[in-house]
Amino acid sequence: MQQQSIFVLFLVLAGIATIVFTYIFISSKKAAAEEKGMSNPLKKRFWFSLILFVILCIFITATIPKSPYYLFADETPARVIHVSAIQFQFILSEKAIDPVNPSGESHIELPINELVEFRVTSLDVNHGFALYDSSNRLITQVQAMPGYVNRLRYKFKDPGEYKILCLEYCGMAHQVMRSSFMVN
């Protein structure tokens, strides 16, 4: 899973950083008074920066095309779900939602392996629209902003119940703002 890979990557990088700093600290503690420190520091600094620059460029090239804005951008969604967030509930509907008298459907079923587009907005403050799978793992999200409609596209690979949690702090009952839908 993506989060676990991210966590492992972080632990490895943090571990390397800690080892390097510890090694450098110990080298100072052990150094004799006449030692002259690092040789050719400018050259080493140049190579260190260049290598870091190349690594950053590789990561940028590899990750930016995977940004959510480009995913499924050329496909036509099989289903469109309108979402209006309002303190402290989500209203979901297959039809456009009237902002004055908002109402939705209590039960939403979505197809597996087909492109679904969520058109997400808010009728009051900023909210988050975060989808959690049946193993309680965050799989995707978008913000619900008043006055704007964010389009989140996703293909569900597994059947089951998916939960929607609010991930943008929206007030005193933020922690209980939730909904769900089924994927079959």
Place this chain on the structure above:
Amino acid sequence: MASIKLNKITSVWIISVLLLFIVSIVLGILMRLNQGEMISQSPITFYSNMTTHGLTMIGIWFVAGMAAVNYIMERYVKTSYTVNVLALVLTVIGILMFWASTFIGHFHSAWTFLYPLPFKEMGSETWATLMFLGSLTVLGIGWLIWSISLMTQILKKYSIPQALAWQHLRKNPTVETPPFILISMITLIGVIACLLAAVVLLVLFYAEYFSNGNFVNDALLMKNLTYFFGHTIANEMLYLGLAVIYELFSEVSGRPKWKTTWYVALAWNCTLVFILTAFFHHLYMDFVQPQGFQIIGQLASYFASLPAAGVTVFSIFIAVYRTKIKWSLTNLLFFIGVIGWVIGGLAAVIDSTISNNIVLHNTLWVPAHFHTYNAMGNVLFSLGFFYWFSIQFSDKTKIKKSTTLTLALLLIGGIGFLLAFYIGGAESIPRRYSIYPSELSIGASLATIGAAFASIYFIAILIFFFNISKRCLKILFSSS
């Protein structure tokens, strides 16, 4: 040479910052205990405390950096004592107004007060939002005057190109710009820019508040302004700490003073550009934001690490590697702080990757990374300065065994507290939840563990507080 008046006001800043830090840590631990279901606070109390914790922390570590920079800047240019006092008075008034809005008025829109939540809170007093906006205005005025005053003093001695060390980009510069002046100048430009954004933001809030419904703001513009201000000030306070390190690390280590070279000048000028554009990463999940800004957000966040690592961190490596230096608590705190800053930075770069952000945004990964470079980075930079300041008038500079124990408590407490956040982020636990839903109950267990380790960190901070404040009080009440 610092005047007696400057020593005294710096002492007041240090004692005030440490006192407010203690209160804020207690609020933070209470929040984690509530999330761990060890205590039971009402959601409004929790979110009011969260708001107090967040903005107080940002405020105190910003002013701690400013007070330190002000103190050291006196070595190069004359600074205004009156403005320093004015900033202190306005900070105290601003904090009192802010605390009144949260503790009494139950204002609970978080320190980011994302529009239009402050207008649509439920359960807070009707005056609380206006009091909160008023407190930000008072703080903003004080800090803006302070920043502009310090920059003006720099520009009385150095021209703008000299203050930005552009002459160092050519061969054989005739005027030397000390690294401290360069970094202070770069940081102050960023601080003033973000405070001006805050002014625009506040004006727009007031305009809507007093318009009786005739004027409504644009939520996307307000969010951009909020994070231009919030992200930038939270990062600039780190750079204030770095300015102090550039000045003091070599000095307390008994090594030659660091000099500005072409790559130091280039790195810090690039940093200014990156720091002012990286805030876009806070809006990755707003798909209506122009995509160009989203990409700029990732590029700026990534490349901000290049001058930081290639110049600042590498300079620390060069200064320490196989070099006999005089280790004291001051440079040890700076050194450990740089490790915290680097590790927090790594977590930040991971989160600033758009394709990662979609599963990390607003999870506990966010407080994980910013607590790393604050609690284990910036706080240590400032503690290093506080300690250095407090002992320069005494001869007790040797590291005692008890100091080593305090550092161990700080490290053990800090690492455990942070790991609970990181694991929470990897487990998709949302941030800013007063309690967790039953299916995310691991969040509650992690919160309890986090609170336990934070308490260990807190003990270390209490020890620092007593030792440093004791000496600062002596400076404050001494006649010379």
